[in-house]
Amino acid sequence: MNVAPMLNLILRRATILDNTSPYNGQTMDIWMEGDMIRKIGRDLPMPDGATEYTASGLHVSKGWIDMQCVIGEPGFESCETLQSASEAAIAGGFTTLCMLPVTHPRIDNRAQVEFIFRRNLSLPVHILPYGALTVQCEGKDMAELLDMADAGIRAFTDGKSSIENPKLLELILQYASQHDLLVVHHSDTPALTRQAQMHEGINSTALGLKGFPAIAEMMAVERDLHLLTYAGGRLHIPLVSSKETVETIRRAKASGQKVSCGVASQYLLFTDLALQTFDPMYKVNPPYRTDEDRMELIDGIADGTIDIICSDHTPVDDEHKIHELAHADFGITNLETAFATARTATSSYIDISTLIESLTSHPASLLGIQQPSIAEGQRADITLFQPDEPWQYNADSSHSLSHNSPFNGFLFTGKPLGVICKSKLHLS
Amino acid sequence: MESLSTRHLTGIKNLTLQDVELILSTALQFKEIINRPIKKVPSLRDVTVANLFFENSTRTKLSFEIAEKRLSADIINFSSSGSSVSKGETLVDTANNILAMKVDMIVMRHPHPGAAIFLANQLKKYPKSAHAQIINAGDGTHEHPTQALLDAFSIQQSCGSITGKKVAIIGDIMHSRVALSNIYCLQKMGAEVCVCGPPTLIPKHISSLGVAVSHNLIETLLWCDVANMLRIQFERQQLKYFPSLREYALHFGLTKKKLDTLNKPITIMHPGPINRGVEITSDVADSGHSIILEQVENGVAVRMAVLYLLAGKHQS
Numbered sequence: 001m002n003v004a005p006m007l008n009l010i011l012r013r014a015t016i017l018d019n020t021s022p023y024n025g026q027t028m029d030i031w032m033e034g035d036m037i038r039k040i041g042r043d044l045p046m047p048d049g050a051t052e053y054t055a056s057g058l059h060v061s062k063g064w065i066d067m068q069c070v071i072g073e074p075g076f077e078s079c080e081t082l083q084s085a086s087e088a089a090i091a092g093g094f095t096t097l098c099m100l101p102v103t104h105p106r107i108d109n110r111a112q113v114e115f116i117f118r119r120n121l122s123l124p125v126h127i128l129p130y131g132a133l134t135v136q137c138e139g140k141d142m143a144e145l146l147d148m149a150d151a152g153i154r155a156f157t158d159g160k161s162s163i164e165n166p167k168l169l170e171l172i173l174q175y176a177s178q179h180d181l182l183v184v185h186h187s188d189t190p191a192l193t194r195q196a197q198m199h200e201g202i203n204s205t206a207l208g209l210k211g212f213p214a215i216a217e218m219m220a221v222e223r224d225l226h227l228l229t230y231a232g233g234r235l236h237i238p239l240v241s242s243k244e245t246v247e248t249i250r251r252a253k254a255s256g257q258k259v260s261c262g263v264a265s266q267y268l269l270f271t272d273l274a275l276q277t278f279d280p281m282y283k284v285n286p287p288y289r290t291d292e293d294r295m296e297l298i299d300g301i302a303d304g305t306i307d308i309i310c311s312d313h314t315p316v317d318d319e320h321k322i323h324e325l326a327h328a329d330f331g332i333t334n335l336e337t338a339f340a341t342a343r344t345a346t347s348s349y350i351d352i353s354t355l356i357e358s359l360t361s362h363p364a365s366l367l368g369i370q371q372p373s374i375a376e377g378q379r380a381d382i383t384l385f386q387p388d389e390p391w392q393y394n395a396d397s398s399h400s401l402s403h404n405s406p407f408n409g410f411l412f413t414g415k416p417l418g419v420i421c422k423s424k425l426h427l428s
Numbered sequence: 429m430e431s432l433s434t435r436h437l438t439g440i441k442n443l444t445l446q447d448v449e450l451i452l453s454t455a456l457q458f459k460e461i462i463n464r465p466i467k468k469v470p471s472l473r474d475v476t477v478a479n480l481f482f483e484n485s486t487r488t489k490l491s492f493e494i495a496e497k498r499l500s501a502d503i504i505n506f507s508s509s510g511s512s513v514s515k516g517e518t519l520v521d522t523a524n525n526i527l528a529m530k531v532d533m534i535v536m537r538h539p540h541p542g543a544a545i546f547l548a549n550q551l552k553k554y555p556k557s558a559h560a561q562i563i564n565a566g567d568g569t570h571e572h573p574t575q576a577l578l579d580a581f582s583i584q585q586s587c588g589s590i591t592g593k594k595v596a597i598i599g600d601i602m603h604s605r606v607a608l609s610n611i612y613c614l615q616k617m618g619a620e621v622c623v624c625g626p627p628t629l630i631p632k633h634i635s636s637l638g639v640a641v642s643h644n645l646i647e648t649l650l651w652c653d654v655a656n657m658l659r660i661q662f663e664r665q666q667l668k669y670f671p672s673l674r675e676y677a678l679h680f681g682l683t684k685k686k687l688d689t690l691n692k693p694i695t696i697m698h699p700g701p702i703n704r705g706v707e708i709t710s711d712v713a714d715s716g717h718s719i720i721l722e723q724v725e726n727g728v729a730v731r732m733a734v735l736y737l738l739a740g741k742h743q744s
Contacts, residue, residue, distance in 0.1 A: 197541075202636040206441070208541040208570035208608050277549060278542025322550070324519055326540035326568075 008033050008047060009425055011384070012054035016040075017061045017356050020373040030060065032380045035423040040376055053425065055417055057388060061356045062371045063095025063381040063419055065363040067262055068238050069313035069335060070159075071097070071127070072401075074115070075104025079402050080315040082116075086123045087399035088335040090426040092311070093383040093416030095125050097335075098367065101132040102159040108132035108143040113151045125421050128367070130184065131156045133172055139163045142172055149179050154368045157184035157238065160285055160330075162220060164190060169224065170231045177233035182366060184236045185224055187245065188286075192216035197325050199272040199287040207275065209325065212287045214242035221245050225252050228259060236366060237261040239312060241286035243296035250305040260366055261305070263297050264312035265338040266406075268345035270294075274406070280321055280328030281406040284312075298349050301358060307366065309358040311338035315402030333400045336416075337393055337407050339385065343414030352387045384417040384427075391415045432737050436562040438544040439571035440612040448616055452581050454733035455726070462498060462728060471736050472501035478526045481537040481565070482508040482519075487700055487724060488565050488575070492535050495731035504531065519543065520550045527557040533738065535563045541570035561738050566605045575699055576609035578730040580617060582723045583654055586695050591618035596648045598624040599658030599680065599707050602631055602669070606699050610656065611637055624648040625658075625680055628669040645680050649690055656697040657682055657707045677706050684711045695719055 011030040016023045029044040030037060038047075046052065066089065072079035080088075089097050099116070101107035107116065107129045116129040131148035135141045137158040145156055156176065163169045163185065176183050193212045198204050200211025221237060225248070228235045240246055240261050249261050266284070271291050274282040282288065300306035314331025321328050334341070342355060364371040372378040395408035418427035432447050440448070461469060477496045481489055489505075496503050506526065523534060536544055544564035551557040566572040583590055595614050601607045601623045614621050615638060622640040623630055635641050642648045649655060660676065670676050687694065696708070696718040704710050713720060 200632070202633050205631045205633040205636060206608070208568060208605075210569075278545050279549070280546075322518075322520065324538065324540045324543040324546045 008050040009420075010044060010047060010050045010052050011058065011060065012052055014058045014060045014384070016374050017059055017353055018374045019353065019357070020361070021375050023374065030374070032420065035379050037374065037376055037378050037380050040374070055384075055386060057386045058417070059352075059385050059387055060374060060382050061385070062360040062374065062383070063421060064093050064339065064359040064383045065096040065098070065367070065369065066094045066311045066313070066335065066338065067098050067308050067363045067367070068264065068310040069097050069099055070102060070315065070331070071099045072315060073103065079317050080400060082119050082123055082127055084399060084401045085313075085335065086125045086127065088313070088333070089125045090419050091399050091416065091428045092336040093339050093385055093419060093428075094335065095381050095383060095419045095421040096369065097125060097127045098155070099127055099129050100157060100159040101130050102137060106132050106136050108135055108137065110144065110147045110151045113148050113153055117152060124424065124426055125419065129153065133158045133183065133185070134163065134168070137161050139165065139168065142168070142175065145172075145176055145181060146179065149181055155182040155184055155236070155366070158186070160186045160188075162186050162188040162190060166223060166227060170227045173227060173231035173233035173235065177231070180234065182234050182236055184238050186239065187217045187220040187224065187237050189216040189219045192219075195326075196287070197283060198275045199289040201272060201290060203272045203275065207278070209275070212285075214244050214289065214293070217242050217286060218244040218248055221248050225257060225259060228257060234258045235260075238310070239264055239286055240297065240300070240306065241267055241293065242289055243293045246296045246300040246305055250300070250303070253305060260307040262308040262310050263301070263306050264310050264334070265342035265345070266312070266332060266334060267297055268294060269341050270406075278325050279406075280323060280325055281332065281404060283325055283328050283330055284332060285330040298346055301346065302350050302354065307358065307362045309338070309342050309355070311335050313338070314404075315400055316404045317402055321404045331404065333398065333402050333405045335400065336398060337405065337410075337412070339416050340391070340393070340412035340414050341407070343387060344412045347413055380420045382420040384419065386415045386417060388413060389415040431741050435738070435741055436544070436548045437573050437734055437738060438548055438562060438564045440573045440576050440609045440616070441571065443573075443616070445616050448577065448580070448613060451577055451730065451733050451737060452584065454737060455577070455581050455730040458732040458736070459726065459729035462732070468498055468500060470500045472496065472499035472739055474502075475533065475739050476502040476504070476531045477533045477535060477735070478531045479503065479505045479535045480523070480526070481506065483537050483539045483566075485537050485565070487727070488537065491724070491727040492565060492731050495728050495735055498728070499732055499735055501735070519547060523547055523551065523560070524554055524557050527551070527560050531560065533561045533563065533735070535565050536567075537565040538567045541568040543567045561741070563734060563738065569603060569605060569608070571609045572605045573609050574727070574731050574734055575606045576613035577734070578723055578727040579606075579610055579656065579697060579699070580613050581730050582697065582719050582726045583695065585722065585726065586719050587653060590614065593619045593654060594622070594652045595619050595654045595656060596622045596624055596652035597656045597658060598645065598648065598682070600629045600660045601625055601634065601658065602629045603661035604658050607658065611639055622648055622651060626670050626676070645682070646686060646689070649686065649694060652694060654695045654697060655682065656699070658699065659701065659703055660706055673706055681706060682708045682712050684709065684715070687712060687717070693717055697723060699723070
């Protein structure tokens with residue numbers, strides 16, 4: 001990875017995709033000095049001492065935000081550190097990562113929040129922790145949400161643990177609403193999904209595997225929507241995977257509920273057929289479902305039902321992944337491939353601007369992040385990418401410390417080139 | 429010599445009809461051999477077979493062991509209790525360690541679906557283990573291919589051709605290790621298959637496999653030529669899937685009284701072990717229509733055929 005001081009850089013012939021920029025859709029030169037965008041125009045003269053960067057089909061947008069990823073530090077540093085996740089984020093085009101609080105110890109109090117914020121100061125990208133909704137993410141007692149909010153947290157989640165007690169979730173929504181905090185709650189009905197390994201359907205039946213029924217997700221979403229109506233507040237459903245869930249959220253949004261939702265990029269590409277050889281690299285939670293579900297997810301992005309696309313990056317070391325399916329941990333590494341996966345899966349259905357909004361303005365709005373526009377006088381927080389570039393992913397060159405990627409050797413369309421973040425250019 | 433299309437036997441699903449027919453025709457020859465005064469042949473001399481049983485088994489393990497001995501293989505046995513598995517060793521490490529002792533074939537029983545396919549795929553990555561051949565002796569609720577083959581062989585022996593026969597698989601389909609393999613095998617051979625049991629013990633999407641689904645035992649018995657009664661797998665049920673054994677036996681237990689109402693003969697099978705008085709009463713299990721002990725005998729011949737054909741594949 002090449003890092004150059006971004007004291008003086010000019011990007012040549014970059015197509016700007018930023019609907020808050022006066023240059024949206026135009027191909028321009030962009031001169032940046034220090035951490036600021038100084039000048040945008042056509043055929044800008046070379047500033048004194050500036051370095052120049054260009055690439056065929058170069059596009060730029062606001063820096064991408066990954067609204068759901070797991071980082072092992074503190075506690076599971078053999079899987080991923082804050083530094084290795086940052087490098088993987090750069091390779092994947094992200095300038096901001098929102099990490100789940102499922103570290104050891106959990107990020108369920110102000111001290112843990114401040115630890116991450118302190119570490120963030122020395123990292124090349126922004127890493128924002130979620131605070132836990134409940135102590136130890138155990139779904140029993142509410143964590144100190146306001147104290148963590150005072151430390152700078154705007155969104156809270158228990159990761160992939162669902163709060164089974166509806167009264168507790170009601171109280172959390174009410175309590176969080178006093179400061180307009182975002183409650184991010186994973187949708188599952190645990191009693192219906194115990195020991196499940198994949199989507200429940202024709203393929204799980206043929207493989208003899210216990211499945212996640214789609215209704216387990218939909219029932220949880222419907223319950224949470226009722227609680228949202230009753231308690232107030234803002235609810236984000238981080239990972240939708242089934243057609244029924246998308247339809248439920250579409251109806252809720254139409255009725256004016258303050259609900260948002262996301263999808264992880266890999267769900268736009270894979271279906272439950274991927275499990276045919278019991279390969280643990282395809283074991284994820286929620287599971288890959290049918291092609292009908294996959295297409296509904298794409299439709300959901302296109303019509304605005306699904307607000308954001310995330311990586312759901314979940315680094316798992318070989319010791320916990322390379323096992324017979326029942327013993328393998330859920331999840332894949334995806335920071336470096338999230339954009340490429342989404343672009344490859346959706347290029348025939350979703351225009352690039354919509355895709356970029358799901359990685360930039362939508363998550364920024366949900367999280368209350370003030371993202372600078374690509375405009376003169378604004379701070380430079382930018383992702384560089386080629387939306388139509390074919391390329392092959394090589395897991396051996398991954399920056400992540402874990403190698404649980406199903407994409408080794410995969411041919412993608414759409415390549416991140418690097419980011420401009422914290423006054424520096426970082427190339428993939 | 430004809431040979432199988434596969435190096436491993438991980439399931440029936442990926443076998444061709446020709447593979448199945450080759451195994452059954454070879455089994456017929458071995459059945460003749462094991463009924464001779466001298467039952468042993470030298471076919472697997474200098475071949476070492478490891479029986480890896482990560483879950484309890486009595487008849488399958490004994491059946492494989494006898495089949496291996498009749499073929500003159502060298503045998504080592506391994507069970508998970510008291511082994512390094514209980515100390516946290518992975519499946520791949522266990523297999524690699526055993527294969528490092530110059531073992532040629534692994535017969536594996538495992539509690540988790542897909543374990544045999546997973547192991548076969550993983551061993552390709554290890555040059556010293558890549559030669560090994562895997563025979564699945566039951567992987568959780570996925571497949572138990574040799575049971576399905578011996579069941580098909582037993583039906584052939586009892587009823588003649590399988591093509592067009594109506595076979596009912598009755599009982600705990602949900603937790604069974606044999607139901608899927610039986611469905612795949614019987615369908616490949618041209619039989620019609622129906623599964624019967626309470627809805628809570630039948631996978632919701634099973635009809636997508638092309639089988640009929642029934643919750644009425646008498647109607648199913650009237651329909652079928654062969655009834656394969658499955659055991660209630662209490663050890664795999666985290667919940668009570670039906671209120672009581674009494675109620676289950678009343679509705680789904682096979683009794684002589686129910687058989688007598690049919691006015692037609694039915695071939696009765698059971699993969700064992702039998703819960704007498706639950707899914708089948710003693711007077712049915714021990715009756716002339718039952719081929720339960722023939723299944724056990726045929727199991728040895730079928731497993732000899734599988735071992736012999738796979739070993740030939742290896743040597744070729």
